[in-house]
Amino acid sequence: MTLDRPIKIAPSILSADFAAFGAECAAVEAQGADWVHVDVMDGHFVPNITFGPATCAAIRPHIKGVMDVHLMIAPVDPHIDAFAEAGADIITAHLEAGPHIHRTLQAIRNSGKKAGLALNPGTGIDAVGHLLDMVDLVCVMTVNPGFGGQKFIHSQLDKIRALRALIGDRPIHIEIDGGVTPQTAPLVAAAGADVLVAGSAVFRGGSPDDPTAYGENIRALRTAAEVATGRAT
Ligand code: DX5
Numbered sequence: 017m018t019l020d021r022p023i024k025i026a027p028s029i030l031s032a033d034f035a036a037f038g039a040e041c042a043a044v045e046a047q048g049a050d051w052v053h054v055d056v057m058d059g060h061f062v063p064n065i066t067f068g069p070a071t072c073a074a075i076r077p078h079i080k081g082v083m084d085v086h087l088m089i090a091p092v093d094p095h096i097d098a099f100a101e102a103g104a105d106i107i108t109a110h111l112e113a114g115p116h117i118h119r120t121l122q123a124i125r126n127s128g129k130k131a132g133l134a135l136n137p138g139t140g141i142d143a144v145g146h147l148l149d150m151v152d153l154v155c156v157m158t159v160n161p162g163f164g165g166q167k168f169i170h171s172q173l174d175k176i177r178a179l180r181a182l183i184g185d186r187p188i189h190i191e192i193d194g195g196v197t198p199q200t201a202p203l204v205a206a207a208g209a210d211v212l213v214a215g216s217a218v219f220r221g222g223s224p225d226d227p228t229a230y231g232e233n234i235r236a237l238r239t240a241a242e243v244a245t246g247r248a249t
């Protein structure tokens with residue numbers, strides 16, 4: 017099947033040098049990244065802690081394109097405005113983060129931002145059907161959230177296919193997050209994903225001073241995904 021949505025590569029700065037976020041964001045964009053994916057973790061919803069809205073605001077001027085903020089926090093609602101003011105373009109919240117995901121998505125849209133809905137590997141897509149008019153993106157976690165560099169969970173491919181069928185022609189991205197490599201990118205793209213988050217597979221082998229490996233890594237992911245879906249020219 018040939019899909020008409022271009023593949024987007026979204027490097028996750030979880031695998032970047034935390035002391036050089038600005039330079040890292042500029043480097044991956046210069047090397048071909050479509051979006052920059054920003055992982056916010058609270059040590060409560062997930063076992064790891066990263067950073068909050070102040071860091072997002074500091075990073076923002078260094079990103080020319082889309083800042084894709086993935087909130088792995090609970091509760092979410094009290095913090096939405098802070099991440100909106102920090103300059104996020106997309107704010108993604110987890111279905112599992114609280115009892116009122118519809119309210120959360122409404123609040124994200126009301127903040128003027130695009131709304132994303134993330135699903136942990138153990139979560140089905142039943143609820144998504146009731147939220148399709150609320151979301152701009154569904155993020156399928158292909159690892160348990162909290163850490164970079166984990167192994168891709170293959171059982172999620174069926175979920176991606178089911179989601180693609182559910183979404184149909186609606187303008188909703190399917191984003192994949194976790195364990196995306198040149199080996200797994202073709203699988204998720206063929207299943208119907210169009211946004212591929214990748215941390216370790218983008219940042220390995222490079223640095224802001226020597227970013228050519230970032231470009232090679234991004235091209236390898238994009239080519240693998242495009243070939244699998246007949247998008248490659
Ligand atoms: C995991 C994060 C991911 C992570 C992906 O909880 O949401 O964005 O950085 O890392 P890789 O690509 O290394 O699996």
Ligand code: ZN
Binds near residue numbers: 028
């Ligand atoms: Zn993420």
